[in-house]
Amino acid sequence: MPDLCQLCGRAEVLTRHHLIPKTRHHNRRNKRLFDRAEVRTRVIWICRPCHSQIHRVLDEKTLEREYNTLEALRDHPDVRAFVQWIAGKPVGFKPKGGRRR
Template sequence: MTCELCGRSGVTCTVHHLTPKEEGGAFGPTAILCVACHKQIHALYTNRELAIRLYTLKQLKEDEQIRRFLKWIKKQSSTKKVRVSKSNEKNRKK
């Protein structure tokens, strides 16, 4: 499959609810994302932040934190296991 966020193909993909289910997006639009992109999004942002300001692929791609990640991940092999860590910003928001 091909990730709709990073564009890599041959990766394992999952369904990402553009508005998180817990924020009312259970029946809303979704995107097919590779596991690395999906994990990175949820490591960087709270569900509330995703629902308020990052609820489209365009908004995600334009966000500075994801842009930096996408620049890096696009250079990685589709078979590479990628570790993600939580953002210090997200930890402070809790």
């Protein structure tokens, strides 16, 4: 497990984010495209604010199909804007709620 959030780079308590959401692991399309071991181990370690933002702006089906890599997540416009904003905040900063999808 890394010491810093893999999105914003802050030294926070980290949470495990499944790049292929657990609720989608048994999906037929998913079984065709990904090896079982890969589905379970394709994770990134991110802080709670970044994790919450991802789930605020993307549904699980979209995460599975379009944003199942760290690079793809970083390229999403809403995630990128949030990461740039929160990267400058102090450790322990907790943003208030925000826009929903």
